[in-house]
Amino acid sequence: MVPMTVKLPKPNLQEFPLERAFTFVESGPVILVSTSHKRQKNLMTLSWHTLMDFEPTLGLTLGPWNHSYTALLETGECVMAVPPASLLTKVIDIGNCSGSQVDKFKKFGLTAQKASLVKAPLVADCLKNLECRVVEHHKDRNFFILEGLKAWHNPTAPDQRTFHAVGDGIFIIDGETIDLKRRMTKWQHCI
Amino acid sequence: MVPMTVKLPKPNLQEFPLERAFTFVESGPVILVSTSHKRQKNLMTLSWHTLMDFEPTLGLTLGPWNHSYTALLETGECVMAVPPASLLTKVIDIGNCSGSQVDKFKKFGLTAQKASLVKAPLVADCLKNLECRVVEHHKDRNFFILEGLKAWHNPTAPDQRTFHAVGDGIFIIDGETIDLKRRMTKWQHCI
Numbered sequence: 001m002v003p004m005t006v007k008l009p010k011p012n013l014q015e016f017p018l019e020r021a022f023t024f025v026e027s028g029p030v031i032l033v034s035t036s037h038k039r040q041k042n043l044m045t046l047s048w049h050t051l052m053d054f055e056p057t058l059g060l061t062l063g064p065w066n067h068s069y070t071a072l073l074e075t076g077e078c079v080m081a082v083p084p085a086s087l088l089t090k091v092i093d094i095g096n097c098s099g100s101q102v103d104k105f106k107k108f109g110l111t112a113q114k115a116s117l118v119k120a121p122l123v124a125d126c127l128k129n130l131e132c133r134v135v136e137h138h139k140d141r142n143f144f145i146l147e148g149l150k151a152w153h154n155p156t157a158p159d160q161r162t163f164h165a166v167g168d169g170i171f172i173i174d175g176e177t178i179d180l181k182r183r184m185t186k187w188q189h190c191i
Numbered sequence: 192m193v194p195m196t197v198k199l200p201k202p203n204l205q206e207f208p209l210e211r212a213f214t215f216v217e218s219g220p221v222i223l224v225s226t227s228h229k230r231q232k233n234l235m236t237l238s239w240h241t242l243m244d245f246e247p248t249l250g251l252t253l254g255p256w257n258h259s260y261t262a263l264l265e266t267g268e269c270v271m272a273v274p275p276a277s278l279l280t281k282v283i284d285i286g287n288c289s290g291s292q293v294d295k296f297k298k299f300g301l302t303a304q305k306a307s308l309v310k311a312p313l314v315a316d317c318l319k320n321l322e323c324r325v326v327e328h329h330k331d332r333n334f335f336i337l338e339g340l341k342a343w344h345n346p347t348a349p350d351q352r353t354f355h356a357v358g359d360g361i362f363i364i365d366g367e368t369i370d371l372k373r374r375m376t377k378w379q380h381c382i
Contacts, residue, residue, distance in 0.1 A: 011302050011315035013343045021342035022247040024273055024319040025240060027353065028219035049216060050241030052252045052332060056213040059250060059334070061243045082215055088369060096377040111202050124202035128215040141243060141336070143250070151212035152204045161366070162218065164355070169375040175352070175366025178279060184360040186287040 023167030030091055030165050032126060033060070034079040034112075036119040037071030041112055043104040043123070044068040045095030047165040049080075056148040058132065063142035067099040072144060076134040077118040080146070081126035085161040085173045092171070117149045127154050127162065214358030221282055221356050223317060224251070225270040225303075227310040228262030232303055234295040234314070235259040236286030238356040240271075247339040249323065254333035258290040263335060267325040268309040271337070272317035276352040276364045283362070308340045318351060319344050 026047055033044045048061040058080060062069055072078050083091045090108045097104070105112045105121070112121035115131045122129040129152040136145035161174040217238055224235045239252040249271060253260055263269055274282045281299045288295070296303045296312070303312035306322045313320040320343040327336035352365040 008300060008302070008316050009349055011304070011345065012347045013304060013313060013315050013320065013345050016319070016342040016344040018247070018339060018342045019245070021319075021321050021339050022242050022245045024321055024342070025219060025222070025242045025247070025249055025271070027355075028216060028241065029355075031216070048242045050219065050250055050252065051213050051216045051239045052334065054210065054213045056209070056216070058216055059241055059252075061241065061250075080216070089371070089374070092371050092374050096375060098377075109199060111199070113202070113204060122204060124204050125199050128207070128212075129204065130212050130215055143243065145332070148209060148212050151207040151209045151215070153207040154202065154204050156203045158200055162363075163369075164218075164220075164365075169370065169372035169378075171369045171371060172365045173367045173369065174355075174363045176364045178354075178362045178364065179360065180280070180283050180362060181360035183280070183283050184287060186289075187360075 020167065026167050027164040027172070029082050029162040030171070032081040032083055032091060032094065032123055033068055034081060034120045034123055035068050035071035035075065036121060037075055040099070041105060041121050042068055042071060042099035043094050043110070044099070045091050052145065056130070058146045058148065060144045060146065061142055062144065072134060073137065075119065077120050078132050078146070079115055079118065079120045079122055080130045080132055081123040082128040082162055083126045084157055084159040085163045086159040087125065088163050088171060088173070122152060127157055127160060128152065211358065217358050218355040218363070220273050220353040221362070223272040223274055223282065223285065223314055224259055225272060225311045225314055226259050226262035226266065227312060228266055231290070232296060232312050233259055233262060233290035234285050234301070235290070236282050243336065247321070249337045249339065251335045251337060252333055253335065263325060264328065266310065268311050269323050269337070270306055270309065270311045270313055271321045271323055272314040273319040273353055274317045275348055275350040276354045277350040278316065279354050279362060279364070313343060317345065318348055318353065
């Protein structure tokens with residue numbers, strides 16, 4: 001890390017094609033969204049999501065072009081799961097086939113585990129699972145707001161790294177972890 | 192990376208405190224939001240944001256507790272900037288002081304560069320800059336929807352790594368980059 005006193009390199013901003021600028025922020029961790037609808041469980045891969053409150057409250061962008069859309073809308077429930085980097089290839093392949101044609105848990109050898117509060121299954125192979133219910137759906141924006149109901153983690157999983165999409169089919173795996181707790185002077189009440 | 196045929200490790204899900212589950216998804220790249228209001232430019236640090244469309248359209252959660260809130264609301268404009276890992280300490284310190292008391296560009300030695308379409312300055316030391324205008328404000332959710340107007344990047348910056356917040360003052364720097372373009376069979380039209 002560069003100490004505060006190091007001189008910054010000379011900036012060199014160049015114009016960038018606006019239609020590719022979505023890649024700037026397409027880098028939350030890639031997640032799986034698990035649903036169960038009419039006795040069919042399903043998974044989708046998603047990287048357009050945000051935290052909206054500590055409670056926790058999440059926002060997800062997904063629309064009718066996703067097979068999981070109807071399940072999420074009609075059941076009002078899902079599980080948000082954060083996969084480890086060791087599942088990267090599977091997770092991308094999950095995002096490139098449709099639950100209308102395949103049983104994704106079976107095809108990709110993932111472990112559907114009964115959740116506590118929702119019918120959608122936990123993805124037990126993931127690092128984190130959050131049982132969620134839909135609290136708002138903004139149809140015009142294809143935006144769902146979810147409230148987390150119950151959380152699970154997997155602290156003994158051998159690979160704790162997550163990964164991020166940065167557009168174009170390029171993914172970045174977590175690298176070095178830096179602890180800056182002591183610098184979070186304004187937000188001590190949140191940490 | 193684990194090939195598709197490798198047996199998955201035995202899952203071991205454990206319950207996790209719901210009130211800490213926000214850390215599961217608090218890991219989009221940490222960004223700076225630059226504003227200009229009544230001739231005062233300012234910066235804030237934010238990790239609660241999502242992509243909402245390819246155009247690009249972004250969602251940001253920020254509220255009246257942020258000094259930048261009034262500027263964003265009253266001007267309807269900002270610049271979203273993605274800092275490199277080499278600026279990690281500065282960016283965290285920017286998030287732990289208030290623009291009501293300091294000129295953050297000056298204090299942290301960052302380069303405010305005139306933007307094309309908005310009054311908020313570009314942060315020329317950042318890897319990416321996106322000039323944005325507010326298109327919706329959902330006051331009840333402290334949620335702003337922004338439309339990107341013009342994008343800039345900094346391809347010669349020596350450190351192209353971004354970083355992600357994972358709660359508790361812990362940050363993760365980008366590690367290995369994996370190219371899976373050839374597996375994006377369903378989404379070729381988007382890449």
